Amino acid sequence: MEIKIPIGPQHPALKEPISLRVTVDGEHIKDVDIRLGYNHRGLEKLAEQKNWVQNIYVMERICGICSHSHTTCYVQAVEQIQGLEVPKRGLYIRTLVAELERVHSHLLWLGVAGHETGFDTFFMYTWRDREIVMDILEIISGNRVHYAINSIGGVRRDISEEQKKLILGSLDTLIKRTEYYANIGTIEPTFVARLDGVGPLSKEQATSLCAVGPVLRASGVANDVRKDDPYAVYDELPFEVATATSGDVLGRVIVRVKELLESYKMIEYLLKNIPEGPISVRAPRKIKPGEAISRYEAPRGEDLHYVKSNGGDKPERLKVRAPTLANYPATVVMLKNMFIADIPIIFAAIDPCVCCAERTVQLIDTKRGDKVMRFSELRKMSIDFYKKMDLSKKGNLWKL
Amino acid sequence: MKLGAFLPEIFKHLFKKPNTVCYPFEKIGVPKDFRGMPVFTSSKCIGCKLCVMDCPAEALEIIRVSETEKKFKMILHNDRCIHCAQCVDSCNKDAIAMNADYELAAFDRNKLKIEYL
Numbered sequence: 001m002e003i004k005i006p007i008g009p010q011h012p013a014l015k016e017p018i019s020l021r022v023t024v025d026g027e028h029i030k031d032v033d034i035r036l037g038y039n040h041r042g043l044e045k046l047a048e049q050k051n052w053v054q055n056i057y058v059m060e061r062i063c064g065i066c067s068h069s070h071t072t073c074y075v076q077a078v079e080q081i082q083g084l085e086v087p088k089r090g091l092y093i094r095t096l097v098a099e100l101e102r103v104h105s106h107l108l109w110l111g112v113a114g115h116e117t118g119f120d121t122f123f124m125y126t127w128r129d130r131e132i133v134m135d136i137l138e139i140i141s142g143n144r145v146h147y148a149i150n151s152i153g154g155v156r157r158d159i160s161e162e163q164k165k166l167i168l169g170s171l172d173t174l175i176k177r178t179e180y181y182a183n184i185g186t187i188e189p190t191f192v193a194r195l196d197g198v199g200p201l202s203k204e205q206a207t208s209l210c211a212v213g214p215v216l217r218a219s220g221v222a223n224d225v226r227k228d229d230p231y232a233v234y235d236e237l238p239f240e241v242a243t244a245t246s247g248d249v250l251g252r253v254i255v256r257v258k259e260l261l262e263s264y265k266m267i268e269y270l271l272k273n274i275p276e277g278p279i280s281v282r283a284p285r286k287i288k289p290g291e292a293i294s295r296y297e298a299p300r301g302e303d304l305h306y307v308k309s310n311g312g313d314k315p316e317r318l319k320v321r322a323p324t325l326a327n328y329p330a331t332v333v334m335l336k337n338m339f340i341a342d343i344p345i346i347f348a349a350i351d352p353c354v355c356c357a358e359r360t361v362q363l364i365d366t367k368r369g370d371k372v373m374r375f376s377e378l379r380k381m382s383i384d385f386y387k388k389m390d391l392s393k394k395g396n397l398w399k400l
Numbered sequence: 401m402k403l404g405a406f407l408p409e410i411f412k413h414l415f416k417k418p419n420t421v422c423y424p425f426e427k428i429g430v431p432k433d434f435r436g437m438p439v440f441t442s443s444k445c446i447g448c449k450l451c452v453m454d455c456p457a458e459a460l461e462i463i464r465v466s467e468t469e470k471k472f473k474m475i476l477h478n479d480r481c482i483h484c485a486q487c488v489d490s491c492n493k494d495a496i497a498m499n500a501d502y503e504l505a506a507f508d509r510n511k512l513k514i515e516y517l
Contacts, residue, residue, distance in 0.1 A: 050456065051453070051454070053454045053456075053486065053490075054454060054455070054456040054486075055456075056456075057456035057457075057482065057484050057486065058456060060484075061482075121406055121410060122406070125409070128419050131419075138430075138431055138434070139431045142431070142433045142434050142435040142485065142498075143434075143435050143483070146482075146484070148435075148484045148485065148486075151489070156489060157433065180409075183405075184405055184406055187402050187405045188402075188405045188406060189402070189403060189405075
């Protein structure tokens with residue numbers, strides 16, 4: 001007998017409001033229906049009412065964890081429209097913060113994975129070590145979460161020799177700790193047994209469902225925007241794209257740990273090879289008319305921003321495609337034929353950021369006669385409706 | 401594969417001090433360029449209102465104090481401020497700076513409105 005059970009929008013297993021309608025047969029999941037839209041904030045519409053500078057901070061607040069990803073993506077698109085050449089030092093600092101953000105996001109995810117598998121000690125330890133990278137980010141930018149380091153045409157803050165030394169010092173501790181976690185992740189039998197073979201996604205499925213980021217790379221596809229379409233200074237950096245072949249949650253853990261170790265290497269290279277010079281160029285208040293698409297490899301996968309300018313001081317259109325949205329179709333496939341108890345860990349394995357992915361789509365049923373109406377049209381329609389009505393007759397006003 | 405691979409690490413931490421601090425009694429300092437609360441110096445302000453234009457949270461107001469003199473006051477709505485320090489960057493005359501204050505919570509949001517003269 002098949003039963004439908006709702007998981008979410010408010011559920012202890014999910015940290016953010018999303019609804020999964022799961023069809024189960026006994027303990028086995030037969031089908032999943034994902035419902036979105038519980039946390040829509042109208043950020044794209046808001047962006048059309050703010051100027052270019054204000055929008056950096058609006059974009060930053062799309063996501064708390066990949067805040068730098070969204071601003072960089074937006075700022076890159078604006079610079080592309082205006083044709084601004086960002087100084088090398090500015091790009092180095094931008095990339096440095098991006099990699100530090102990846103470190104903090106992946107350490108956070110490792111903790112969440114530990115928590116969802118009932119390995120809470122692991123969760124506590126990774127989150128303690130995450131504080132080191134949070135402190136580094138606070139030293140560089142002045143804030144732990146919303147770094148606000150980007151400006152149109154460069155970055156806002158320079159990095160000093162003292163800060164460089166401090167970061168390199170703390171980096172050693174981080175590398176040691178991450179290597180220890182990588183070791184634990186492969187030899188601790190309870191952890192491995194819980195994740196091995198859970199949420200399988202084959203290479204073909206991953207590519208056909210357009211999965212992004214670590215989910216795609218764990219299925220054996222070496223796809224990374226940093227390598228395929230390098231932005232900032234990634235074409236100069238020595239790094240390898242981390243992949244795994246297993247295509248399950250364990251593979252996703254391995255990909256993220258490997259990426260952490262690659263990120264440390266990149267941070268070290270960036271700090272040692274940062275060139276001297278200015279950190280930003282002056283941007284005009286009005287941006288040339290034009291449109292641009294910007295791609296960015298956020299910790300969760302490929303982030304995409306589309307910006308259109310009409311020559312004014314505000315964008316005409318801003319479209320955000322957050323990485324989580326691209327991973328939802330793959331999640332449905334991953335959940336099929338798994339157990340109910342696997343839902344939290346499989347869903348957490350895509351590193352979901354639900355409110356980043358909340359965008360409106362208007363579905364119009366033409367058969368039913370639906371149509372889109374402006375508020376002014378609606379008002380006119382209501383006035384006409386009442387004009388036609390004969391209000392003198394009793395009972396005509398409230399026809400029920 | 402080894403059972404209890406995490407145990408040595410856990411036992412080691414039994415004899416270590418906790419990693420947290422007792423917050424209200426003990427405080428961790430903030431770094432040098434921490435973004436706290438905006439502070440306004442009236443004597444430097446020329447009233448260009450670039451800060452008001454660029455503030456993403458619409459938390460600032462610059463008001464002319466007298467008709468004859470070029471003197472301005474700033475009203476900061478700290479309940480709306482997002483501490484991004486864009487006003488500091490936008491100001492050409494260095495009239496706004498950020499302090500290191502981070503304990504800004506209050507029971508009444510009206511008390512968060514600050515007037516600098």
